[in-house]
Amino acid sequence: MPGITREEVAHLARLARLELKDEELDHFAGQLDDIIGAVARVSEVADQDVPPTSHPLPLTNVMRADEVRPSLTPEQALSGAPAQEQQRFKVPQILGEE
Amino acid sequence: MAQTAAHELIKLTAAETAAKIAAGEVTAVQVTEAHLARIEAVDEKVHAFLHVDREGALAQARAVDAKRERGEKLGPLAGVPLALKDIFTTEGVPTTVGSKILEGWLPPYDATVTQRLKAADVVILGKTNMDEFAMGSSTENSAYGPTGNPWDLTRIPGGSGGGSSAALASYEAPLAIGTDTGGSIRQPAAVTGTVGVKPTYGGVSRYGMVAFSSSLDQGGPCARTVLDAALLHEAIAGHDPLDSTSIDAPVPAVVEAARNGSVQGMRVGVVKQFRGEGYQDGVIQRFDESVALMKELGAEIVELDCPSFDLALAAYYLIAPSECSSNLARFDAMRYGLRVGDDGTKSAEDVTALTREAGFGPEVKRRIMLGTYALSSGYYDAYYGSAQKVRTLITREFEAAFEQVDVIVSPTTPTTAFPIGERADDPMAMYLADVCTLPVNLAGNAAMSLPCGLAPEDGLPVGLQIIAPTMKDDRLYKVGAAVEAAFVEKWGHPLLEEAPSL
Amino acid sequence: MTVTDLVSYEDALATYEPVMGLEVHVELGTKTKMFCGCSTALGADANTQTCPTCLGLPGSLPVVNAIGVESAIKIGLALNCSIAEWCRFARKNYFYPDMPKNFQTSQYDEPIAFDGYLDVQLEDGEVFRVEIERAHMEEDTGKSTHVGGATGRIHGASHSLLDYNRAGIPLIEIVTKPIKGAGERAPEVAKAYVAELRELIKALGVSEARMEMGQMRCDVNLSLMPKGSEKFGTRSETKNVNSLRSVERAARFEIQRHAAVLSSGGTIIQETRHFHEEDGSTTSGRVKEEAEDYRYFPEPDLVPVAPSREWVEELRKGLPELPRLRRNRLREEWGVSEHDMQSILNAGAVDLIVATTEAGADAAAARKWWMGELARRANEDGVDLDALPITPEQVARVAALVAEGSLNDKLARQTIEGVLAGEGTPDEVVEKRGLKVVSDEGALGKAVDEAIESNAAIADKIRGGKVAAAGALVGAVMKATRGQADAARVRELILEKLGVEG
């Protein structure tokens, strides 16, 4: 497995919305490299014909009836908001559009 | 009314406490006050609690006393104080998950576990310290400072639920709730000489339990005795329609099992992968003695080989970070929690990134980035995909093992409590603390840790792990109760009595 | 932003073959959201229909809405798709403030329905088969209002306000396979497909599919390849094209724009584009510095959906008469040609006409008003027919007033105009504007007498047997009564008074 570079760490940080400081980039690059080196062992089983397990329980079809349940009050919903206006969550300007 | 002194009240088991309250020998308020006083006296040193809800606890205790006075029947844990890990939402009471990013957040709703505790008339004393977002094995990753191990305050109380285990071991509460993603209930129990149970995945609702790794997380009971753990288990377990992964089946009869401890005629498996390099001598010694004890008590010991267990740690450190990278994305400074850098010129995007930088500690950032990496296009199959195959192999090996044995035993963790700071910046060394516990999380079955003695070389507690098949949680209690009784008889007292007074 | 010189449509099609992909999101008409019990009712105050789950509060968990799944299966069956025997939800990870968890719970490589088709009929009766790639379940986002900018647009805004009432409303995303071979008719195919799909959704009763309300939204992917080539060009993705007419215009514009870029030796960038209703153009969305990496993985908080074959067959049996078959039936009942029926469909008028006949009008009258006066108005205003502020009941009332002779065609048109202008119901408009046909025999008789008197020469001709000359006298009476007379009755009176057989 190739080592993880500082640039890759910076890319991951952007994807994960973490404004890392320069010294953190170096520090994490080293640590992530160690960890990835250790966990890469799992690829030993990559060619084995084994189904993946995404979940420990073999449950299926857990659904609820389409019945309305009480919502929070708007005061409760907004109680943790860092800022609010007109009963809405106030957020800084949004740059892009999805 | 026979008065029981405060220092005696705090040493009672939960079962004894509830019985005294029900009998009117002591009031729930007296019990609560005794514990609040104990917290007042020792928690400055231990730092088990992030928040003590004095008023809420006393109000709940008064309600229990009023119920009794009205002649209403009290439940088996009515009036018993409990320390709640700060990962469960509590309406109007701070819930931080040990993170700066949620400092001051007052949830507008109760977790299902919180609701069930209230419904059982349990008195919630407050919220306990933990590794930030339950990521860690030492509670050093809490944004609010570490918790000390009551056996030696310079050592870790385990993690992530170190606050809960320390609260029990320091007699601040007879009951606590933990969560176990890779060992966060069992490993703290092991290093503090207490009892902790990770129920079968889906046995206890995750609704309102702040997610770390959804497919591994499981809440469970922590106590000083096997019976107390069973009583708490019964109070919080059972189907919850608000959690899609909750098992819709009756809770295994854990209390009955705890009251009828026995290993007579049981087949007990010992997995050869759970020893070797990295295991402390005293841990192996106490474990071997435990196996010998079970044999004396009538169990048949069976050697097991589970080769895929060697890959469990690697699989775990891909799956858990992957899920956490997604679960923690919601902490974006928009709807709740910390917001940093909103000076009117910065974009939402920048404010999110600045807030997450400021609000998350290094271990959380490390795991978020690791998970982001493992899920990235191009790496998914090699990492996340393979980790899930390992998960299948481990599950199959457990299934094959449980065709030969009723339970499996192992040391809970390879070493006793290590000094605070020792592994703080060596993530791989830290991760090894969970090597015996995390295969269970990957497979989803049930496991318990209970004390099996002190390591001769350092005089610190060693934990014995018992593992049962899915939905056979009762076997943990049946075996655990028998082992506990035999040890207490051998030692002449519960192990915790050997802990230094604080 | 660059101004694009367009190539004429004809020139573009002479050189290039368009390839389209249409992605339609349909908001289901369930009572509750996809993963929580919050109401989906429209028009509620901001943030009154939210809960821990749809706000993405820490600890909250999703539970699937059974009717959401049922609706998805119905849509899949109606689109001739295979229904998955087992499929999962997945998390699509990306940060955006309108998405509370910062991942969308969606489906990735395991959609509930896949590999189907929808036959659409063009204006001239030609049937075009649009292949369906997949239909999958997901959830909607919240709504943001941008404050402080000049136009309420995102650019230049100082901040945004978020309302999460819409967050979590169930969506079905329906994706076509690449649509090739439509040539110059590609925009028409796009429109006919969306129109047919909308009819289908409404017929299934799973959504009202009102495009103007955002209940059905279309993304138009388009690329060009040189005629004779098999290799697709780079595509653009025009987002949120939210009327039938706009779908056609957007496709047409992009064909012309792509051709212009390609013909001048440029390259098309893969990007999202925004459609502008005002002039039918598209402009570039934000170009992202980094390629999207959604890090999809199976949603661990939900369990797989495995619709039993019995359930699927039961739903198949319960499917309503499909729109194309229903249209053929209606076409026969109404006695109109294939071509007229296609125009009715493309105008979005089928259900409006049916509703109007159900409100008592005869089919010919209902068709005449919706496809005549009202279609003209919708076209002028650039809106879909059902977005006009007039109901089928009101149109039926106008038709009834005509049938009983209270209104003539001209007055009926004025009545409709009044309703559209918001002056009230047809009866109120007639009243306020004084539009009733003059049927007072006395007043009418007087007007007729006056006309005969002042047109003596013409009256004589009529008396002499030239009945056709009566038209001039009718015209004079109509003029005198400012059009408010029933022309047929006027003619009768004239002939009567002049003693001539009509």
Ligand SMILES: [Mg+2]
């Ligand atoms: Mg979508």
Ligand SMILES: [Zn+2]
């Ligand atoms: Zn909700």
